[in-house]
Amino acid sequence: MNRERAEELAGTLKALADPTRLQLLSIIATAADGEVCACDFPELLDRSQSTASHHLSQLVAAGILEREQRGKWAWFRLRRDRLAAVAEALRA
Amino acid sequence: MNRERAEELAGTLKALADPTRLQLLSIIATAADGEVCACDFPELLDRSQSTASHHLSQLVAAGILEREQRGKWAWFRLRRDRLAAVAEALRA
DNA sequence: CATTCGTATCGACGGCTGCCAATATGAGTG
DNA sequence: CACTCATATTGGCAGCCGTCGATACGAATG
Numbered sequence: 001m002n003r004e005r006a007e008e009l010a011g012t013l014k015a016l017a018d019p020t021r022l023q024l025l026s027i028i029a030t031a032a033d034g035e036v037c038a039c040d041f042p043e044l045l046d047r048s049q050s051t052a053s054h055h056l057s058q059l060v061a062a063g064i065l066e067r068e069q070r071g072k073w074a075w076f077r078l079r080r081d082r083l084a085a086v087a088e089a090l091r092a
Numbered sequence: 093m094n095r096e097r098a099e100e101l102a103g104t105l106k107a108l109a110d111p112t113r114l115q116l117l118s119i120i121a122t123a124a125d126g127e128v129c130a131c132d133f134p135e136l137l138d139r140s141q142s143t144a145s146h147h148l149s150q151l152v153a154a155g156i157l158e159r160e161q162r163g164k165w166a167w168f169r170l171r172r173d174r175l176a177a178v179a180e181a182l183r184a
Numbered sequence: 185c186a187t188t189c190g191t192a193t194c195g196a197c198g199g200c201t202g203c204c205a206a207t208a209t210g211a212g213t214g
Numbered sequence: 215c216a217c218t219c220a221t222a223t224t225g226g227c228a229g230c231c232g233t234c235g236a237t238a239c240g241a242a243t244g
Contacts, residue, residue, distance in 0.1 A: 006112075006114040010114055017106040018232080019099040022101055022105075023095065047232090053191060054192090083182050087182040106201095131220065141222095142221090143202070148221095
């Protein structure tokens with residue numbers, strides 16, 4: 001693995017390597033409709049609204065979540081293909 | 093996923109989420125005999141001896157590498173089962 | 185246009201991390 | 215025991231990260 005690829009993969013892993021963000025992903029993964037409103041995370045994670053927003057942004061920036069604005073609410077879904085790609089890289 | 097499990101998984105992912113450590117793992121993964129001597133890493137990684145030792149320690153502590161002392165040299169092997177377990181957790 | 189309310193951004197703080205040079209440790213050798 | 219040499223540890227520095235309160239932004243609503 002060359003340095004460039006290592007830095008790219010490390011960037012994605014960094015986004016995953018936080019307990020609050022893993023809980024966030026788990027919440028979305030088990031949600032009935034596969035998506036969760038941003039408004040619910042502060043309570044679900046027991047973190048401030050700004051902290052929840054920060055974590056959501058990081059996961060979107062890393063390509064692990066996708067965000068959709070519907071009316072005044074923002075909804076988040078997993079990008080399972082990206083998670084699977086990371087998992088695959090670890091098996092190699 | 094409860095907080096305890098999230099912190100445990102995040103700990104393992106933190107150990108993986110560094111480009112130098114990913115290169116280190118890649119070097120071992122592609123080594124002819126599946127193992128590499130600690131003495132080779134400073135040159136292979138282009139990092140100081142203390143830095144290489146530091147990264148090796150972190151990966152051993154995270155359970156991703158196993159260390160074996162043979163004579164005056166230390167050899168390191170991948171624990172592919174642990175990598176596979178992390179990969180599996182990401183697919184869930 | 186003014187208000188409301190969901191979300192993002194800012195600023196700050198403490199803690200952690202990657203790196204190196206220097207030094208300590210500890211096993212093999214004579 | 216003394217010496218060598220491979221590896222680990224220490225100390226220090228600069229930069230990143232998780233968190234919060236405060237504030238700004240922006241879309242729906244009246």
